[in-house]
Amino acid sequence: MIKLPDNKVIITAALTGAWPLVTKALNPAVPEQPDEIAEAAYACYREGAAICHIHARDPEGKSTGSKDVFQKIHDHIRSKCNIIIQDSTGGGPNLSLEERIECLQAKPDMASLNMGSMMRVSGPYKGIAWSNMPEDIDYYVSKMREADIKPEMEVYGHAMFREVNTLIKKNLLTKPYYINFVMGMTYQGAVEATPKHLNSLIDFLPQDAMFNVTAVGAAQVPLTTMAMIMGGCVRVGMEDNLYYRKGQLAKSNAELVTRTVRIARELNKEPATPEEAREILGMTA
Numbered sequence: 001m002i003k004l005p006d007n008k009v010i011i012t013a014a015l016t017g018a019w020p021l022v023t024k025a026l027n028p029a030v031p032e033q034p035d036e037i038a039e040a041a042y043a044c045y046r047e048g049a050a051i052c053h054i055h056a057r058d059p060e061g062k063s064t065g066s067k068d069v070f071q072k073i074h075d076h077i078r079s080k081c082n083i084i085i086q087d088s089t090g091g092g093p094n095l096s097l098e099e100r101i102e103c104l105q106a107k108p109d110m111a112s113l114n115m116g117s118m119m120r121v122s123g124p125y126k127g128i129a130w131s132n133m134p135e136d137i138d139y140y141v142s143k144m145r146e147a148d149i150k151p152e153m154e155v156y157g158h159a160m161f162r163e164v165n166t167l168i169k170k171n172l173l174t175k176p177y178y179i180n181f182v183m184g185m186t187y188q189g190a191v192e193a194t195p196k197h198l199n200s201l202i203d204f205l206p207q208d209a210m211f212n213v214t215a216v217g218a219a220q221v222p223l224t225t226m227a228m229i230m231g232g233c234v235r236v237g238m239e240d241n242l243y244y245r246k247g248q249l250a251k252s253n254a255e256l257v258t259r260t261v262r263i264a265r266e267l268n269k270e271p272a273t274p275e276e277a278r279e280i281l282g283m284t285a
Helices: 034-047 067-078 102-106 134-146 158-169 195-203 217-229 253-266 274-280
Strands: 011-014 051-054 084-087 110-114 150-155 177-183 209-215 233-236 243-245
Touching (some): 011 253, 034 051, 051 067, 067 102, 084 102, 134 158, 195 217, 209 217, 233 253, 243 253
Parallel strands (some): 011 233, 051 084, 110 150, 150 177, 177 209
């Protein structure tokens, strides 16, 4: 395992999330349209985020993989700042496998790479599998390699390390490997968001891997704080948590980033700039 420098933390802001889990009906501050998403990314950059995690929406607010929509978001963001753009290939339950990776044509700096299949256990898509078969993972990572896009491997539980290790054995990844632990997302069967589970996931990290923690709901603050103490990166934002505290909706993604920066500084850490994060993550400029 590779730890971050003691005085740094890389913060990702996950701005929007997939429809129908995250909508303006649940929190009016959720950014859904391209200009809203791009402005939210810029606001998070100003507060200390080095990476923005992007889902796109169509005019009706539903998930889309449209290259044109992602390109509009990217262009708006890049006209304002150099935050690292990380597109989601998870998309949403209404998208096909090919639609989910169309975003790569907009040339993000990074993209999520989901490391296994799961079952949706609640909501309107209950009982419908979220498919990420081994051959699909190989195909996605090959497309990322062709475009020099760094994969952010999303691990929802211990079994997914099998595919992580397979990609490493096939020499399909560039060091340092970047692994995001998604914890507490019961909708898709993720591991529980507890300190015990986080410690266990860290024990399974391959050599030359860095970790990021994404914890859903009320677990976001305690688990990301724990991750910073343990030398990991953190993700916050309205994709994973619509509230600032119990009973109080978050006013913006930037508000959640601001709190994380404050906690980091109490731990004698500064948020890495996008330039610093690129160097730490071994990304080309």
